[in-house]
Amino acid sequence: MRRIVAILFAVPLIVGAAPDPRTARAVHDRAIVLDTHFDTPANLGRAGWSIMDRHDVATTGDQVDVPRMVEGGVDGGFFAIYTAQGPRTPEGDRAARDAALVRAVQIREMVAAHPDVFRLTTTSAEARAAVAARKRFVFMSMENGYPFEADLTLMRTFQRLGVTMMSPVHFRDNDLADSATDKPEWNGLSETGRAFVAEANRLGIVIDASHSSDLALRQMIAQSKAPIILSHSGVRGVFDHPRNVSDADLRLLAAKGGVVQVNAFNGYMVPQPKIAEREAAIKALMTGIDPAKATDADRRKVLAGRKAIxxxxxxxxxxxDDVMKHLFHAIAVAGIDHVGMSGDFDGGGGVEGFDDVSDYPKVSAALLARGFSAADVAKVWGGNALRVLDEAQRRAEPGVKPVIPVTG
Structure with missing residues (x-):
């Protein structure tokens, strides 16, 4: 009975009239609006592509750029250094390290090339200062620990380049942890994975458990001295998928002060039937196309092919509405202080009616219509994630902070 009462108080169930659009937008604009997982850095190596240009999600699939950040009232976010899992060999580890270093430099070059628009940030205070200066803040994160799995001292190297958040694993198991979408190898974290958690705590780096197996997530929550984050995850209470987080684990996450950032990835929002012919056609369509090197022509071909499939x-x-079901369920279970938003844009995210960053004000309007306050909206859009960052950095060992500055 107490659990039912708690849920009733956690999520206002009386839905009044939709807020005036101008009021909703004003609330949205007063909040610090950040996304904890932009895969946009993958576009930085594309010939002729610029984040300063307005792109079209319907023709090239691009979802994040400055014009649409302005339109969507997006103040900034965590720009991910994503490295696909490859061979767990010395050669593979070196290649992953080098690829991640290149991507980190590309992000820094993006900031340096547009100093009137962007500011590289590593703390919540710096992010707030960037907003006050009418600039978009750029945090850096790492998706998948492949680049440093063989040498954890590289975590400090990436931190000095500006990285403030790291996840140990992606779609496949690696030397650090089991993936949510692979067969168990370590029963959660490996010995090296446990050392990763300790080193992240020492450095004040936020641990991101999205893509980790249930056991790895629980072990990170238990071992970490600081709260952790799920930078882009759905909830299993709405759709039972291994990439989504269970209610029990949401409660563990919240009890430790952590946050789940609800994503908008179609396959994790609603059930997807397995159709062998469809999967074979998609595989054939992508054969020979490297997403990191795809031209606009390649992307148009892929999008046209996907529409035909x-x-x-x-x-x-x-x-x-499906994304909001996940968000409201997460709030009901974990509480308003432990939930945020990420579209997983430029990394496969996007659903009907919510497919690029210009759509972010819709979330604020939906929260207000559900009876949440302006303060609640601010927590969901950035306050909760920045609190986790603050706490991770507060617990860091003294003397590890200096970051190589960006010069334009």
Whole structure:
């Protein structure tokens, strides 16, 4: 009975009239709006591509750029250094390290090339100062620990380049941890994975458990001295998928002060039937195309091909309301202080009615319509994530902070 009462108080169930659009937008604009997982850095190596240009999600799939950040009232976010898992060999580890270093430099070059627009930030105070200066803040994160799994001292190297958040694993197991979408190898964290948690705590780096197995997530929560984050995850209470987090683990996460950032990835929002012909067609479409090197022509070809595949073998499409179901469920279980938002944009995220950063004000309006306050909206959009960053850095060992500055 007490659990039911707690849920009733956690999420206002009386839905009044929709807020005036101008009021909702004003609330949105007063909040610090950040996304904890932009995969946009993958575009920085594309010939002729610029984050300063407005792109079209319908033709090239691009979801994040400065014009649409302005339109969506997005103040900044965590720009991810993503490294696909490859061979766990000395050669593979070196290649992953080098690729991640290149991507980190590309992010810094983006900031340096547009000093009137961007500011590289590593603390919440710096992010707030960037907003006050009418600039978009750029945090750096790492998705997958492949680049440093063989040498954890590289964590400090990446931190000095500006990285403030790291995840140990992605779609496949690696030397640090089991993935949510692979067969268990370590029963959670490996010995090196446990050392990763300790080193992240020492350095004040936020631990991101998205893509980790349930056991790895629980072990990180238990071992970490600082709260951790799920930078882009759905909730299993709405859709039972291994990439989504269970209610029990949401409670563990919240009890430790952590935050789940609800994503908008179609396959994690609603059930997706397995259609062998469809999967074979998608695989054939992507053969020979390196997402990191794809030209606009390649991307247009892929999008056109996907539309043809969807027409021939349709699957359910998630909508904005489905994303909100995940968000409201996470709030009901974990509490308003432990939930945020990430579109997982430029990394496969996006659903009908919510497919680029210009759509972010819709979330604020939906929260207000549900009865949440302006203060609640501010927590969801950035306050909770920045609190986790603050706490991780507060617990760091003294003397590890200096970051190589960006010069324009």
């Amino acid at each position: 969807d027409a021939r073998w349709p699957v359910p499409k998630a909508r904005f």
